[in-house]
Amino acid sequence: MFNGRYGMDELGRFMLIVSAVCLVLNLFIHIRILWVAAIILLILVYSRAFSRFYDKRRAENMKYLEMKNKFTGGRTSGGFAKPGPKPKNDGKRVLICPYCKEKLRVPVGAGTIKINCPHCHKQFEETV
Numbered sequence: 001m002f003n004g005r006y007g008m009d010e011l012g013r014f015m016l017i018v019s020a021v022c023l024v025l026n027l028f029i030h031i032r033i034l035w036v037a038a039i040i041l042l043i044l045v046y047s048r049a050f051s052r053f054y055d056k057r058r059a060e061n062m063k064y065l066e067m068k069n070k071f072t073g074g075r076t077s078g079g080f081a082k083p084g085p086k087p088k089n090d091g092k093r094v095l096i097c098p099y100c101k102e103k104l105r106v107p108v109g110a111g112t113i114k115i116n117c118p119h120c121h122k123q124f125e126e127t128v
């Protein structure tokens with residue numbers, strides 16, 4: 001059915017949600033414009049979905065995504081603004097295995113932990 005057609009994209013889904021909201025609102029508050037807006041949106045959604053002008057539809061979708069990013073930008077946009085992973089040394093302490101003197105990294109502040117030495121496979125306890 002959608003072969004060779006543009007199909008649904010982010011903008012299409014957004015328009016569907018808005019039209020659904022309009023229809024539901026129209027059930028409670030009978031404002032004709034809501035119903036009309038919902039029908040117009042639905043027509044737009046389907047005419048876009050069946051469109052063969054991929055480039056135009058894609059450009060519209062990109063504009064929508066840009067606008068959406070402006071509104072949500074920095075706050076909820078996929079964690080781009082979050083700080084990166086901490087350096088490896090951060091929160092770690094180097095212990096020396098009492099059996100083989102191998103250096104081992106352990107997390108600081110974990111209390112007394114049992115450490116399995118990956119080098120000699122012996123176990124020892126250490127408070128960090």
Ligand SMILES: [Zn+2]
Pocket residue numbers: 097098099100101102117118119120121122
């Ligand atoms: Zn060891």
